[in-house]
Amino acid sequence: MNEETKETKVKLSAPWTIYTNQIKALFKQDKNVNVVYDETNYTIKIYVNGETKAKAIRALIPATKQFGNIEVKVDVVPSNVENMSRIELIKAAFEGNPALHDIATGELFGQTIYYAVMEKRVVQYFNDDISDANGICSTLYQDLAKEIFGEEGGVYFCTTTNGYPIVR
Numbered sequence: 001m002n003e004e005t006k007e008t009k010v011k012l013s014a015p016w017t018i019y020t021n022q023i024k025a026l027f028k029q030d031k032n033v034n035v036v037y038d039e040t041n042y043t044i045k046i047y048v049n050g051e052t053k054a055k056a057i058r059a060l061i062p063a064t065k066q067f068g069n070i071e072v073k074v075d076v077v078p079s080n081v082e083n084m085s086r087i088e089l090i091k092a093a094f095e096g097n098p099a100l101h102d103i104a105t106g107e108l109f110g111q112t113i114y115y116a117v118m119e120k121r122v123v124q125y126f127n128d129d130i131s132d133a134n135g136i137c138s139t140l141y142q143d144l145a146k147e148i149f150g151e152e153g154g155v156y157f158c159t160t161t162n163g164y165p166i167v168r
Helices: 015-027 051-060 086-093 141-149
Strands: 033-038 043-048 064-067 070-077 100-108 111-118 122-126 136-140 155-159
Touching: 015 033, 015 043, 015 064, 015 070, 015 122, 015 141, 043 051, 051 070, 051 086, 086 100, 086 111, 086 155, 111 141, 136 141, 141 155
Parallel strands: 043 070, 111 155
Antiparallel strands: 033 043, 064 070, 100 111, 122 136
16 A cells, blocks of 8 residues: 655744744734734834724834844834833733733732733644644744733733633
């Protein structure tokens, strides 16, 4: 019996392309956000409906990201934000985006901490992962948010669980 094997072409993506794909995956379900990559100018443009949402995203995502000798610019239209806490920025950035399940609070050593509780869903984007037959990265919204926004200011990203109440 002669069996044919399916051959997969391995492609390699630049780190800035993977970063763009991460941002696209994080906002894929949000009808108010459109992410476009300008390959020629190394610019990620994030078009946002809603001024508050755009301001929040601008405040959370750095205006530039360095990848070796390549600098990628991130333009959010419109941009700039003032006088919003980090948790308010996250709420505004995810307004209408089903990736965010809820916001929870807790106390730790007398400090209030916040949890952006993300939906429990596998998110996929192309990143030329050679351990995957299609070069796809499978991850969670929580991991994308941590990578793109970072965790600071007493705000953490986690994933919702089935059957467990959110502690407030």
